[in-house]
Amino acid sequence: MKNHRTTIHDIARELKIDSSTVSRALNNNSKVTAKTKAKVIAKAKELGYQRNLLASNLRQSKSNTIGVVVPRISRYFFSTVIAGIEESAFKTGFNVVICQSQESLEKEQAIIKNLISNRVDGVIISIAMETQNGEHLKQLKNNGIPLVFFDRFCPEVQESSQVLIDDQQAAYDAVNHLISQGCSKIVHFSGPQTLEIYKNRLRGYKLALLENNLPFKEELVINSPLMEANGYEETQKLLDAKIDFDGIFSANDIAAIGALKHLKEKGKRIPEDIAVIGFSNEPSSKVIEPPLSTIDQSAFEIGKNAYDLLIDNIKRGEKEVLHKTITLKSTLLARGSSLRKK
Amino acid sequence: MKNHRTTIHDIARELKIDSSTVSRALNNNSKVTAKTKAKVIAKAKELGYQRNLLASNLRQSKSNTIGVVVPRISRYFFSTVIAGIEESAFKTGFNVVICQSQESLEKEQAIIKNLISNRVDGVIISIAMETQNGEHLKQLKNNGIPLVFFDRFCPEVQESSQVLIDDQQAAYDAVNHLISQGCSKIVHFSGPQTLEIYKNRLRGYKLALLENNLPFKEELVINSPLMEANGYEETQKLLDAKIDFDGIFSANDIAAIGALKHLKEKGKRIPEDIAVIGFSNEPSSKVIEPPLSTIDQSAFEIGKNAYDLLIDNIKRGEKEVLHKTITLKSTLLARGSSLRKK
DNA sequence: GAAATCATTACAATCGATTGTGATAATATT
DNA sequence: AATATTATCACAATCGATTGTAATGATTTC
Numbered sequence: 001m002k003n004h005r006t007t008i009h010d011i012a013r014e015l016k017i018d019s020s021t022v023s024r025a026l027n028n029n030s031k032v033t034a035k036t037k038a039k040v041i042a043k044a045k046e047l048g049y050q051r052n053l054l055a056s057n058l059r060q061s062k063s064n065t066i067g068v069v070v071p072r073i074s075r076y077f078f079s080t081v082i083a084g085i086e087e088s089a090f091k092t093g094f095n096v097v098i099c100q101s102q103e104s105l106e107k108e109q110a111i112i113k114n115l116i117s118n119r120v121d122g123v124i125i126s127i128a129m130e131t132q133n134g135e136h137l138k139q140l141k142n143n144g145i146p147l148v149f150f151d152r153f154c155p156e157v158q159e160s161s162q163v164l165i166d167d168q169q170a171a172y173d174a175v176n177h178l179i180s181q182g183c184s185k186i187v188h189f190s191g192p193q194t195l196e197i198y199k200n201r202l203r204g205y206k207l208a209l210l211e212n213n214l215p216f217k218e219e220l221v222i223n224s225p226l227m228e229a230n231g232y233e234e235t236q237k238l239l240d241a242k243i244d245f246d247g248i249f250s251a252n253d254i255a256a257i258g259a260l261k262h263l264k265e266k267g268k269r270i271p272e273d274i275a276v277i278g279f280s281n282e283p284s285s286k287v288i289e290p291p292l293s294t295i296d297q298s299a300f301e302i303g304k305n306a307y308d309l310l311i312d313n314i315k316r317g318e319k320e321v322l323h324k325t326i327t328l329k330s331t332l333l334a335r336g337s338s339l340r341k342k
Numbered sequence: 343m344k345n346h347r348t349t350i351h352d353i354a355r356e357l358k359i360d361s362s363t364v365s366r367a368l369n370n371n372s373k374v375t376a377k378t379k380a381k382v383i384a385k386a387k388e389l390g391y392q393r394n395l396l397a398s399n400l401r402q403s404k405s406n407t408i409g410v411v412v413p414r415i416s417r418y419f420f421s422t423v424i425a426g427i428e429e430s431a432f433k434t435g436f437n438v439v440i441c442q443s444q445e446s447l448e449k450e451q452a453i454i455k456n457l458i459s460n461r462v463d464g465v466i467i468s469i470a471m472e473t474q475n476g477e478h479l480k481q482l483k484n485n486g487i488p489l490v491f492f493d494r495f496c497p498e499v500q501e502s503s504q505v506l507i508d509d510q511q512a513a514y515d516a517v518n519h520l521i522s523q524g525c526s527k528i529v530h531f532s533g534p535q536t537l538e539i540y541k542n543r544l545r546g547y548k549l550a551l552l553e554n555n556l557p558f559k560e561e562l563v564i565n566s567p568l569m570e571a572n573g574y575e576e577t578q579k580l581l582d583a584k585i586d587f588d589g590i591f592s593a594n595d596i597a598a599i600g601a602l603k604h605l606k607e608k609g610k611r612i613p614e615d616i617a618v619i620g621f622s623n624e625p626s627s628k629v630i631e632p633p634l635s636t637i638d639q640s641a642f643e644i645g646k647n648a649y650d651l652l653i654d655n656i657k658r659g660e661k662e663v664l665h666k667t668i669t670l671k672s673t674l675l676a677r678g679s680s681l682r683k684k
Numbered sequence: 685g686a687a688a689t690c691a692t693t694a695c696a697a698t699c700g701a702t703t704g705t706g707a708t709a710a711t712a713t714t
Numbered sequence: 715a716a717t718a719t720t721a722t723c724a725c726a727a728t729c730g731a732t733t734g735t736a737a738t739g740a741t742t743t744c
Contacts, residue, residue, distance in 0.1 A: 347730095349729095349730055349731080350730070350731065350732095351730075351731095361730085361731080361732095362731090362732075362733075364731095365730095365731060365732060365733085366732090366733090368731095369732085393730090393731080394729085394730050394731070395731095396729085396730080396731095397729070397730035397731045397732085398730075398731050398732075399731095400729090400730085400731080400732095401730080401731050401732045401733085402731085402732070
């Protein structure tokens, strides 16, 4: 009997009124007397009533919930974006379900399917490394569910909104910074070229070289999944191959930290022998010695903006969805790993 | 019209069969011919059908979903536990909704209420620092929703399951290790004494002192929310007050890192002047210089065990719920911040 | 060939909350 | 006082899927 959840019908029966009145009372509808409301609310508390959101959402065909999909929550950038989203959501009474794709397309597809089936009102996503086409994302549009990308977006999905930073510019700034510190042979650790962010960071890298009349060398660009082990091993390979370089621009901090560790083990002086700069401003970057220069993406702001964009489109209904791209500013944080001059 | 989601009734109408048959076909029920199933599945795909889980769950009064509540996902320990939970959940076809309380009781209450309203099948939780009583958690039991604690549990909630480590033992080991490295005046950074884990870590600290015939001094135990700033500032206060100490055992890594930073700034040699050990094995702990000694809690295993416990109780129904406490082993990682001897 | 058996499918109730409309009672208007 | 107007509440349909039972048709048995 423990399992019997009290419903509005239970309350109605005890109070000898109709369940519709109970429903209206609980929703503070003006068609119900204050006296009746009080009675209903008292009884509801007495019976430990908890609204069945499944039923409520089914009836209203909305869930008051948005889905957030990120590659992995253990990345500080992503968890900070989520914190930004949640702060706004909490204020406006929306619920947030957090999902991680683990960089896997298969999981991402399963997640999207599940979100649709659960009738979320909108989705905010940063796609997985494996994701190359957006078929599963188009499903969202087919179901009239607004979608907002942040950071890693999918250009194939037409008419979408996104919150980004200017990756090319940020990369350009990063590489320019290394050059200003005297680097001329700069390695670039990049990610899958299927993702726009990595393409753009590579473009920024090239542009900075070009503008400084430095040669672009194919062998200095290294693609990998950018895990710490990748940074470590690729650095090892570079050293083993006796490739001449004096700077590393890594498309994320994690790989940069891997590189740093290997360089230190090999007795390289940082930044004197090799200057290093990462991307994303992970907490570890402040902590490592020397502290890692990086790009701060104002993750919390990205979250808030993405949420606002999404809510705006949810409110609009599917009448006239607005498709905009918000570009937030990023900040170069020059720290010990690249600052050669006082 | 874009907003019209296809239902089993749409499929039924087009195929001129009943919706119940469609439902059974989609659920691969043996009462439906293979031929009919094929037709239904084809049509479902054609129309882009996605099962409405709200309706399905409402009817079956279960959601195939479990809720996970943690203080904050940006802590590596928690995101790793979640990864462990999700790995198992994915295999067994359960969905996981991740929620963060931000250490706030109010948020935690709102989350629990929402999970109940969404009729999750079970909940795994590590409670917020603010949480002192378990009224909101008892609501879960009242609704027949199984609950499993991990790490931070609530002793007030009787008859519950939990996955823990032996905090007292781990703390004892940590402090013993400091003593073995020659420390005799050891500071302890502790958290809110309302949480068992911090009480137990303090007990372990005391026990280690006692067994080594070292005096326990009240002023060397400092309670705080254990953020990085707390570690930094409390260390500053200790130094300013010229309190004599040669070791720090911090109840988490974050505060230990704050302490380490301040000590380094003040030119203290670590571990020679002051040896430091933290708790939880955050990624930053490996990266900081010197690397921070710490306790590894095998977070991933905790997640898997908590999930197994929960599923077991879900399967059981509310007949005869099993209440057990699983204690996993933790590992002392002695690193540069405390190792004085070769 | 009629009766019996079994496999398929249709019918209808159900999960719990919401909401348009109709009924009743209370108040206001003339 | 009789009618008009509200305020309050009850009735019943609905959201979409599931499921026990009844109905239909096909196949088998004697």
